[in-house]
Amino acid sequence: MTNYNELQECIIKGNRIKARELTQECLDNGNPAKEILDEGLIPGMAVVGKKFQDGEYFIPEMLVSARALNIGLGILKPLLEASDVKPVAKVLVGTVKGDIHDIGKNLVAIMLRGSGFEIIDAGVDVSPEKFVQMAKESGADILGLSALLTTTMTAMKDTVDAFQADGSRDKIKIMIGGAPVTTDYAEKIGADGYAPNAAIAVEMAKTLVGGSR
Amino acid sequence: MNFNSLAYDTSDEMMFGKALHPVRCGFDLVLGDGLVLPEINFTLPVMQVDNSNIKAILKQYMEMVSGVLQRLVILQVPGAVIEFEHAPQMTENVDMGARITAQTRKLMENYYHDHGLKTALRATICDIREKERPPKMRTGRAVGQMFESFKLNAQRGADLLSIESTGGKEVSDRALMEANLPGLLLALGILAPRDMHFLWKKIHNIAQQENVVAAGDSACAFANTAMVLADQKYIPNVVAAVVRAMSAVRSLVAFEEGAIGPSKDCAYEGPVIKAITGFPISMEGKSAACAHFSHMGNIAMAVTDLWSNESVQNVKLLSGFAPEVFTELLTYDCRLLNEALAGGEEDVIKRLLVTSDENKSVHALIISPDSSYDIARTIVKEKSDFERTRRAGMAACNIIRAAVRDKRLSLPEKEMVYLDRFQNEFEKYATEEHVLEAALPDYAELVILSEYGL
Numbered sequence: 001m002t003n004y005n006e007l008q009e010c011i012i013k014g015n016r017i018k019a020r021e022l023t024q025e026c027l028d029n030g031n032p033a034k035e036i037l038d039e040g041l042i043p044g045m046a047v048v049g050k051k052f053q054d055g056e057y058f059i060p061e062m063l064v065s066a067r068a069l070n071i072g073l074g075i076l077k078p079l080l081e082a083s084d085v086k087p088v089a090k091v092l093v094g095t096v097k098g099d100i101h102d103i104g105k106n107l108v109a110i111m112l113r114g115s116g117f118e119i120i121d122a123g124v125d126v127s128p129e130k131f132v133q134m135a136k137e138s139g140a141d142i143l144g145l146s147a148l149l150t151t152t153m154t155a156m157k158d159t160v161d162a163f164q165a166d167g168s169r170d171k172i173k174i175m176i177g178g179a180p181v182t183t184d185y186a187e188k189i190g191a192d193g194y195a196p197n198a199a200i201a202v203e204m205a206k207t208l209v210g211g212s213r
Numbered sequence: 214m215n216f217n218s219l220a221y222d223t224s225d226e227m228m229f230g231k232a233l234h235p236v237r238c239g240f241d242l243v244l245g246d247g248l249v250l251p252e253i254n255f256t257l258p259v260m261q262v263d264n265s266n267i268k269a270i271l272k273q274y275m276e277m278v279s280g281v282l283q284r285l286v287i288l289q290v291p292g293a294v295i296e297f298e299h300a301p302q303m304t305e306n307v308d309m310g311a312r313i314t315a316q317t318r319k320l321m322e323n324y325y326h327d328h329g330l331k332t333a334l335r336a337t338i339c340d341i342r343e344k345e346r347p348p349k350m351r352t353g354r355a356v357g358q359m360f361e362s363f364k365l366n367a368q369r370g371a372d373l374l375s376i377e378s379t380g381g382k383e384v385s386d387r388a389l390m391e392a393n394l395p396g397l398l399l400a401l402g403i404l405a406p407r408d409m410h411f412l413w414k415k416i417h418n419i420a421q422q423e424n425v426v427a428a429g430d431s432a433c434a435f436a437n438t439a440m441v442l443a444d445q446k447y448i449p450n451v452v453a454a455v456v457r458a459m460s461a462v463r464s465l466v467a468f469e470e471g472a473i474g475p476s477k478d479c480a481y482e483g484p485v486i487k488a489i490t491g492f493p494i495s496m497e498g499k500s501a502a503c504a505h506f507s508h509m510g511n512i513a514m515a516v517t518d519l520w521s522n523e524s525v526q527n528v529k530l531l532s533g534f535a536p537e538v539f540t541e542l543l544t545y546d547c548r549l550l551n552e553a554l555a556g557g558e559e560d561v562i563k564r565l566l567v568t569s570d571e572n573k574s575v576h577a578l579i580i581s582p583d584s585s586y587d588i589a590r591t592i593v594k595e596k597s598d599f600e601r602t603r604r605a606g607m608a609a610c611n612i613i614r615a616a617v618r619d620k621r622l623s624l625p626e627k628e629m630v631y632l633d634r635f636q637n638e639f640e641k642y643a644t645e646e647h648v649l650e651a652a653l654p655d656y657a658e659l660v661i662l663s664e665y666g667l
Contacts, residue, residue: 044430056627057446058392058446058447058449058627059391059392059447060391060448063390063391068351068552098300098301098302100303100344102386103386103389103390103438106386106387107390107447116475122343124343124346125344141536149300149301150257150258150260151256151257151262152258152262152300153259153300154260154262180526197445198447207292
């Protein structure tokens with residue numbers, strides 16, 4: 001049985017070259033892609049997430065690790081797809097209509113990706129109708145809405161309402177975030193949750209899809 | 214005009230309430246002429262902002278501005294600036310923003326005639342160009358709307374024109390998260406100054422045509438973003454502090470193109486601007502805690518001419534609506550400073566404002582009058598915007614390292630790693646060519662270089 005500690009360590013240290021070598025080596029040794037993912041790459045990234053939450057890592061270190069992870073994933077992807085292995089979940093993220101602030105949304109996307117979620121980024125100033133359309137097209141499990149202004153957060157309600165009107169609200173979980181937003185507001189507009197920061201957004205996304213890796 | 218010398222001989226000469234070149238504006242108001250005055254800003258509560266709701270929007274602004282003006286009169290404030298900061302929709306719907314400006318101006322006029330209240334109106338137009346990604350900074354549809362908004366707001370009563378412009382932000386946002394120095398040099402040393410020259414040349418022309426003041430910009434989109442990211446422990450504090458110093462160069466460009474102050478309240482690089490230009494500045498600190506956390510509650514006040522609350526929602530508090538409440542807070546802060554100026558005790562107050570914050574965080578350290586003066590001196594020694602930006606960053610590294618070495622400031626090892634790295638990389642990426650070569654492979658997809666004249 002392969003010891004995945006070294007591969008995990010590559011991800012933790014963000015060593016892209018070694019991550020590529022070891023992932024390939026594991027495959028060459030006949031290890032299944034799903035096992036390499038579940039026992040090497042994802043646990044390595046989980047340690048990175050923990051180090052970030054504990055204040056040991058900053059986002060830049062996390063991004064370096066995420067790149068090493070992506071190198072490994074790139075090698076495994078064709079094999080995973082061939083064996084119909086799915087990502088944790090698909091998350092559609094975007095900044096609501098009228099708002100152009102997106103650094104918070106981008107951070108959430110980075111951290112979700114690092115936790116094995118597939119991200120579809122709708123961008124900024126996204127209308128409720130476009131969110132509905134993109135959710136359908138992508139088959140997203142979760143919608144993450146961002147707004148920074150009191151004058152644009154009302155578009156979050158419009159977006160939730162648009163999913164209701166479309167009849168697809170029960171097919172997607174909606175979480176919201178941004179400076180003026182609160183848990184109360186999330187409840188008031190019928191969203192499924194409010195995340196005050198990117199780390200909590202990841203935990204919430206895991207909870208919303210009913211489990212964690 | 215390219216500033217190549219400092220306005221003050223020493224940082225001690227820089228003082229709150231006093232600028233070398235006071236600005237006359239609005240209803241009989243002079244800024245930086247011996248008094249610190251409040252600058253009050255406010256924003257709508259949670260509500261729909263579009264043309265269908267214009268009556269309710271105007272009613273909110275009527276309530277906020279009236280409440281503020283009334284309290285200014287009751288508190289016998291010698292003068293104040295009211296800031297109307299556009300939400301994106303108010304710049305896009307040019308008429309909506311202009312109607313709010315006109316209504317606000319009318320109220321200020323009434324208070325001037327009825328009570329002798331001296332005020333000026335700052336209109337801060339929203340930089341809506343970044344709606345498109347990658348943004349079209351010079352050729353997009355939003356560019357025309359934005360300049361039209363400047364013009365119409367000036368015609369309808371704005372006395373001071375400002376913007377928190379975003380040229381280079383499309384690169385800076387990612388470079389900040391990656392703590393990538395070539396990316397930051399591309400954003401702040403190459404893209405942002407180019408955009409500032411383009412933008413402020415036009416804003417200055419509009420201001421001249423309409424006989425109003427081209428006031429100033431803010432590096433909010435870069436340095437305040439960095440500060441907030443650092444506060445959330447996403448990036449190192451030293452990176453944010455170095456970015457603060459680097460961003461002063463792009464903000465200075467507004468003044469090179471004809472702005473005369475006061476710079477924007479959220480421009481914590483203001484003391485650098487004042488050291489170089491002698492124009493009045495606006496700052497925010499403890500009285501802006503309603504809008505965001507900062508480490509510079511007192512020190513930000515040390516050399517300011519306007520004292521701002523940044524922004525507060527129109528919500529009801531026990532003593533009144535929030536904009537009125539913050540008007541009162543700002544008024545008492547200003548009264549204390551003005552009393553010190555009148556009694557010749559300003560040096561004592563300034564020293565206390567500085568020492569109470571200076572060594573408690575790297576953010577406060579970097580905006581102290583001494584640090585700002587050092588950074589300003591470094592900037593004016595150089596000719597090109599790029600080299601100024603690079604040197605300002607290097608100066609910030611040296612200031613931080615000296616404070617750590619002298620045990621005035623304590624930084625954890627994981628922060629020092631970045632300080633070492635940035636100091637080395639500033640040496641390595643010494644020319645625009647080096648930076649473009651290093652940064653473009655990673656950032657080219659985010660930016661349209663031709664929109665910056667490149």
